[in-house]
Each structure stands twice: as C-alpha cells, then as structure tokens.
Amino acid sequence: MTPMKSIIRRCGCGRYTMADRCPFCGSPVEPVIPPRFSPEDRYGEYRRRAKRERNGR
Numbered sequence: 001m002t003p004m005k006s007i008i009r010r011c012g013c014g015r016y017t018m019a020d021r022c023p024f025c026g027s028p029v030e031p032v033i034p035p036r037f038s039p040e041d042r043y044g045e046y047r048r049r050a051k052r053e054r055n056g057r
C-alpha cells in the first residue's frame with residue numbers, strides 16, 4: 001500500500017528520511033522531487049495512447 005508519489009525527503013547532510021526533520025542531524029528536510037521521472041505521467045500517456053487507438057477504430 002505504498003503511494004506512487006514519493007514522500008521521501010532529503011536533508012542537507014545527504015540523508016534521506018520520511019520525517020519532517022532529519023533524524024540524524026535535526027535539520028529541516030526538503031521533499032525529493034525527481035525532475036523528469038514521473039510514473040503517473042507515464043501512465044497517463046499510455047492511457048491516452050490506448051484511448052486514441054480505441055477512438056481511431
């Protein structure tokens with residue numbers, strides 16, 4: 001039951017955590033957002049394609 005969206009955050013110290021603050025150094029963390037990688041988008045495109053093919057026929 002893991003959501004597709006990543007809730008992993010990265011701290012300035014280079015550690016990854018799911019907490020609001022880094023459990024290692026206590027610093028605030030930033031959410032990790034992959035720049036180009038988006039599985040949801042990919043699925044969306046696939047769906048679009050399938051739909052298009054269906055409509056075409």
Ligand SMILES: [Zn+2]
Nearest residue numbers: 011013022025
């Ligand atoms: Zn840290």
